[in-house]
Amino acid sequence: MHQTKKPQMFEILSATHVTFDQLHETMLSSFSDYAIPMQLSLGAFEMMMRQRGLDLHSSRVAVVDGQVAAIWLTSVRGSKGYLISSGTRPEFRSKGLARAMANDCLDYLRSTGIRSFQTEVLRDNETAAGLYYSLGMTKARALDCYTLPISQASKPGSELFEPVYWRDLAPRVAKLRDWAPSWQNNDASMEAIADQLxxxxxxxxxxxxxxxxxxxPNSGTVHQLAVSKDYRRRGMARAALIAIQRQLPETPLRLINVQQDDAAFRALMTSVSATETSGQYELWLDL
Known part of the structure; x- marks a missing residue:
């Protein structure tokens, strides 16, 4: 006699109910077949969560038969919420887990007084983007990403740069910028990993x-790069990159989430022979 397979039921829980190792393992599984696989070591995953400000209370997991099947990892800073990463194991997709986690998380954020929610999504990730748009999120801006080749060339100007601590820079950097860094690159994220910068x-x-x-240094990610208005068009941004390359001679540099409409920055990337990689959209939702 043919038996109808019982549909799997899932439970949405705060991430405080599972271990950090379970979150890490679920991310590895969820991203194993993505266009850009995110196979982070446990140490790299811990650094990512530390940098972006993982908040276990607002983060959600979907559990099926005792197994963490999907994650929705979030951060809260002030009155703003941010989706660090979300993913569902391949065998549990198309079952409504991501939407259920999202709705539960957003309800929680609203109840605790959070006023906005944001994230980034790869421009060609139509599945994830479709979910975010259905939640009411809209495009705030386009963000470009680049990789720079390893350069051994000596360029003038880099000798003008000296190593400094982030804590000495932090009070002074905002006035040099024309646009706000994305969440993972903003000043709060830099403060969170200041000992690693x-x-x-x-x-x-x-x-x-x-x-x-x-x-x-470990990833070669340039989180912030800026020049004061009165010193622009003198090759100072390029000199700063060369100064970093001199200290990391074997590490290709990359820049993630550069505001697309910054024509001067695009020209800089051309001048240093950077390669543009998959860009993102920054999405926003008023709560």
Missing amino acids: LCVAMIDEGGELKAYAAVS
């Missing part, structure tokens, strides 16, 4: 910060 800066004789860059 390599920073270089050019400071004039009067003690004024004129240009700086902040990078994660």
Whole structure:
């Protein structure tokens, strides 16, 4: 006698109910077949969560038969919420898990006074984007990503940059920028991993910060790069990148989430022979 297979039931829980190792393992499984696989070591996963501010209370997991089948990992800073990462194991997809986690999380955020929610999505990830749009999220801006080749060439100007600590830069960087860094690159995220950052800066004789860059040495990710308006068009941004490359000679640099409409930054990327990689959209939802 043919028996109808019983549909799997799932439970949505706060991420406080599972271990960090379970979150990590679920991410590995969920991203194993993505266009850009995210196979992070446990240490790299911990750093990612630390940098972006993982909040276990607002984060959600979907559990099926005792197994974590999907994750929705979020951060909360002030009145803002942010989706760090979400993923569903391949065998549990198309069962409504992501939507259930999202709705439960957003309800929780609203109840605790959070006023906005944001994330980024790869421009060609139509499945994820479709979910976010259905939740009411809209495009806030387009963000470009680049990789830079390893360069051994000596360029003038890089000698003007000196190593500095993030804590000494932090109070002064905002006035150099024309646009706000994305969540993973903003000042709060830099503060969270300040002990892991390599920073270089050019400071004039009067003690004024004129240009700086902040990078994660292990990944080569340049999180922030800016030059004061009165020092632009002098090759200072390029010199900052060369100063970093001199300290990380075997590490290709990459820049993630550069605001697309910054024509000067695009010109800089061309001048350093950068390769554009998969870009993202920053999405926003008022709660």
